[in-house]
Every structure is written in structure tokens, then in C-alpha cells.
Amino acid sequence: MKIQIILLALALMLLQSCVVVREPYNESSHQVTTKSSNSSSQGKSYAINTISDAIAACKRIQQAQNIPVGCKTEYFDDKPAMFMVFNNSNDASQWIDALAEKIAVPYCNSANRSNRDAYVVSVIQQEQLGRIFRCESWEWDDWFTLEKENNKPSNISEVIQVCKNVQAAKEIPITCDASYYEGKPVMMIGYSDFDTGKQWIEATVEYIAEPYCNAANRGNRQAFVIFVINNMRIASIYSCETNEMYDWFDIGEKT
Numbered sequence: 001m002k003i004q005i006i007l008l009a010l011a012l013m014l015l016q017s018c019v020v021v022r023e024p025y026n027e028s029s030h031q032v033t034t035k036s037s038n039s040s041s042q043g044k045s046y047a048i049n050t051i052s053d054a055i056a057a058c059k060r061i062q063q064a065q066n067i068p069v070g071c072k073t074e075y076f077d078d079k080p081a082m083f084m085v086f087n088n089s090n091d092a093s094q095w096i097d098a099l100a101e102k103i104a105v106p107y108c109n110s111a112n113r114s115n116r117d118a119y120v121v122s123v124i125q126q127e128q129l130g131r132i133f134r135c136e137s138w139e140w141d142d143w144f145t146l147e148k149e150n151n152k153p154s155n156i157s158e159v160i161q162v163c164k165n166v167q168a169a170k171e172i173p174i175t176c177d178a179s180y181y182e183g184k185p186v187m188m189i190g191y192s193d194f195d196t197g198k199q200w201i202e203a204t205v206e207y208i209a210e211p212y213c214n215a216a217n218r219g220n221r222q223a224f225v226i227f228v229i230n231n232m233r234i235a236s237i238y239s240c241e242t243n244e245m246y247d248w249f250d251i252g253e254k255t
Contacts, residue, residue, distance in 0.1 A: 048106035051080070051114065057103050058082060069095050071103070076132075081119040082107050088126040096122065108135035152211050156185075156219070159212040163187060166208070174200050176208065181224055181237075187212045190228040197229060213240030 048054050058071040070085035084099055086092035104120045111118035112135055120133040123146070132141040153159040163176040175190035189204050191197035209225045216223035217240055225238040228251065237246045 048103070049110065051107060051110045051116070051118075054082065054103055054107035054110060058107075061099070061103065067095075069099065071099070076119050076121060079117050079119060080111065081121050083121045083123060085123045085125060087124075089124055092122065092124050104133070108133070108138070111135045152207055154211065154215070156212065156215045156221075159187070159208060159215060162208055162211075166204075172200075174204065175228075175230075176204075181226065184222050184224060185216065186224040186226055188226045188228065190230050193231045194229060197227075209238070213238075216240045 048057055055073050058073055061067055061069060061071040068087055068091050070083070072083050072085070074081055074083060076083075082104060084096070084104065086095065100120075108118065108120065118135045120135065122131045122133070123129070128146045129143050130146050131143045133139070134141070153162050160178045163178055166172050166174060166176040173192055173196050175188075177188045179186055179188055187208060189208060191200065212225060213223065223240045225240065226235055227238070228235045233251050234248045235251050236248045238244070239246070
């Protein structure tokens with residue numbers, strides 16, 4: 001058994017509480033539309049006239065749980081860029097036209113009106129491919145292979161620092177604390193509820209739990225990771241040494 005059992009055990013439990021149905025793009029439900037003369041009836045529509053409007057629409061896409069697409073704005077080669085991130089080529093082919101029409105094209109138009117050189121970057125994670133659309137010339141570059149970054153912590157001190165950063169980051173809705181359990185070092189990772197756990201479990205295992213256990217095992221130190229679902233006051237312990245995930249147990253009322 002490997003540490004990936006955490007993903008299996010927690011995912012099975014978390015998925016029981018909330019199943020997200022991923023639907024095709026729907027303008028009225030996601031409200032990333034341009035204003036029209038008869039848009040007064042159902043829902044609120046959003047005119048995308050500026051880069052700020054496009055960024056706001058991108059954030060709504062990022063937050064929409066029934067859209068299997070990521071969207072974020074960053075700088076690329078010191079120029080503003082909108083990243084549209086797809087899990088695989090099937091998702092990309094299904095969603096690229098709607099995203100281009102509703103977000104990417106208005107984003108580029110706004111940038112061009114402001115005489116700002118900007119990009120739209122399409123990323124397919126599974127295939128590790130990227131492609132750049134240059135707003136100024138209105139052209140796609142060739143596909144290129146993404147370089148995988150190895151920015152995972154490699155020792156206990158680095159993991160603890162990542163844990164502290166997560167705890168301090170207000171935009172990350174999880175808690176993290178390095179402590180002791182029955183005299184043994186333990187990493188405590190807390191999710192406010194099932195939905196938060198489902199959203200963040202992969203990242204916390206990949207960047208905190210797994211590096212923590214690997215480092216502890218290399219140093220022949222017996223260590224544990226404790227996962228907590230705060231609103232239900234339940235927890236489960238994972239043993240780094242034995243690669244075992246113990247049953248969920250009640251941790252009592254919050255004091």
C-alpha cells in the first residue's frame with residue numbers, strides 16, 4: 001500500500017456527500033454573457049468591455065464547480081495573460097469555443113483598445129501542452145510542451161514551512177499545523193466541510209502529506225498525518241510508517 005490510499009479513502013467518503021454534475025456550458029446559469037437589448041428577463045448578464053470585466057468573468061469560471069475548466073490571469077513574459085486550463089483534449093475541444101467567445105475574445109479586444117500587448121494561453125494538463133494566442137496579431141503560436149516544475153518540499157523543515165504558509169493564506173480554506181500526537185510528530189490538515197476537502201485533498205496530499213511522510217520515513221521517524229472534517233468534528237489518522245489509514249473517529253464538540 002502506498003500513500004495514495006489517502007486519496008482513495010478520503011475521496012470515497014467525500015464523494016458520498018456531494019456529487020457535482022458537470023454540464024455543458026449554459027449562458028443563463030454561468031452568466032458570462034454580453035448585454036443585449038432584451039436581456040431583462042432571466043438572470044443577470046455581464047458586459048465584458050474592459051480587461052477588468054474579462055478578469056471578473058474568468059474568476060467566475062474558475063469558481064464554477066460544474067465547469068471542468070480553470071481560468072486565471074497572470075503575467076507571461078512580463079505581459080498580461082489569461083490562462084484557460086483544461087484537464088484533457090476532450091474538455092478543451094468541448095469548451096474552447098464558448099470560452100473564446102465569452103471571455104478570451106472580449107479580453108483581447110479590451111487589451112487592443114488599450115494598446116496593451118496581451119496573451120491568451122491555452123493549457124491541456126493531461127498532455128502537458130500549451131499554446132499562446134497573441135491578442136495584438138490575432139494569431140496562435142504552435143503547441144509546446146510544458147516544463148514540469150519540481151517545487152515540492154523535500155524535507156521536514158520545508159514541509160512545515162509550506163504548512164505555515166497554507167495556514168497564513170486567507171485565500172486557502174484549509175488549516176494546517178505541525179504538532180505532536182502521543183509523543184510522535186504529526187501534521188494536522190483540516191477542511192471546513194466535505195466540499196472543501198474534495199476540492200483540496202489532492203493538493204494537500206501532493207504538497208504536504210506525501211512529502212512529509214517521505215521525509216519522515218527517510219529519517220526513520222515515526223510520524224502521522226491527521227485529516228479533520230471540522231464541521232462534522234471527525235478525523236482520520238494516516239501512519240507514514242505503515243502506510244495505513246485508520247477509521248474515522250469523533251473528536252468531540254469544538255471548545
